Amino acid sequence: MKYLSNEQIPDFFSSLQATHEVRLPIMLPDGTRCLGHPGDGTVALFGGALPAKPTAAFFPHEGPVFVAASEGFTEPSAPEKPLLVVGFTSRDLACLRFIDRFFAEGWRDDIYFRNRQGALVVGVSGYCGPGGASLALADGDCDFELVWDRTRWLVVSHTGAGSAIVEGLAETVSDGTLERLRKEMAVYEDENEKAIRRASELIRADRVPDTFWSEIGDRCIACTGCNLACPTCTCFGVQDWRYAGRVKRSRMWDSCQLDGFMREASGHNPLGTEGLRTRRRIHHKLAADPDRWGEISCFVCGRCDAVCPTGIGIFAVARELIERFGNI
Structure with a gap:
């Protein structure tokens, strides 16, 4: 060595x-x-x-896809x-x-x-x-x-x-x-890891009512900091840029906290409230990904809690969720 x-x-x-x-x-x-x-x-x-x-x-x-001229x-x-x-x-x-x-x-x-x-x-x-x-x-x-x-x-x-x-x-x-x-430096499960795993159990058991997500969503200002900081967020949109007779297509990070994230061309939006979008952000990491990939896709890096200006990073939400619904 x-x-x-x-x-x-x-x-x-x-x-x-x-x-x-x-x-x-x-x-x-x-x-x-x-x-x-x-x-x-x-x-x-x-x-x-x-x-x-x-x-x-x-x-x-922002990453280039192609340039057409x-x-x-x-x-x-x-x-x-x-x-x-x-x-x-x-x-x-x-x-x-x-x-x-x-x-x-x-x-x-x-x-x-x-x-x-x-x-x-x-x-x-x-x-x-x-x-x-x-x-x-x-x-x-x-x-x-x-x-x-x-x-x-x-x-x-x-x-x-x-x-x-x-x-x-x-x-x-x-x-x-x-x-x-x-x-x-043997790895022990810390309090945040325990909270994430317990919150995942409660969400997957359908123990968390929609009113909770509405309350959390009311605190969101759609700054998108949580998504921009998260190493496992993979959503992106596609944008065409026209200049000097050329068209450059790029893909750019998207955020599930934005109103237009899933809005359809018809105007219908299946995630039409901040509560639904906030639920999706947490549910995706703690419930949908374990079902699809066999593991929670929050790896407890803490970045979303560090950047969130209103205190609804995933650690904070998990702890509040456990406090309110963990003993129901």
Whole structure:
């Protein structure tokens, strides 16, 4: 097993730019973090999950479908270099595993896999969470993992492609540090996970009345922050842009909290109230997806609760739902 000092991290990822399109957490001037390129800012692996969903590297907010013009019709080609995306926590990796399944099911989504195919994913774990808090080890679901043990980054390969990337690192670790960290950071179900699972049980048992969703919906201002932040939200719309004699078709993230999300051409809207749309947002993650995929599609990353200005992220709604209907 290899390791890197914190000072070596920027040069290590910069060296990979010759063969990969590298995206990694960087610090912005306002003190927040986002995915960027080496050289865009200071590398910022500490701090836990990024505020924005890292799955956007493969399913971007706006992605081209084709361009039509008088001289012909063109579709985007695959990236010249495969993506190498750094910064996924263990929960983020579970989200990525889920949307990989989603976009591969039935009609395989070529647009998604144009970016995803051949990409390398790098997890981040260890004592690098907010304020030095621990992040659970990934132990898979990524090509290699950076584990901060408070003094250095242990580099743990999980695939052959990951091993090939890090094989040039000369340093090795064989002192049992990784095994100790794995025991220290054993994953236990936290209170939010328990709340999500209990809320799922109540919704699937039809214990939650429509009046509850109307009350929650009255608090929604349709800012769409919950959907824009959620790594497992996959809804999109299609938009045509006309300019300079060309038409560019793009697909763009959509939100089930918007009035026009399911409105039909006739004007009929099966989700015509904010209560119905809010119910759909929660029901989709906690009931419909378990029925279809065999697992809840909320992986407890906490982003929707962090961004919701009115306090109706999925954790908050689950706790209120349990308090009111858990003993009926």
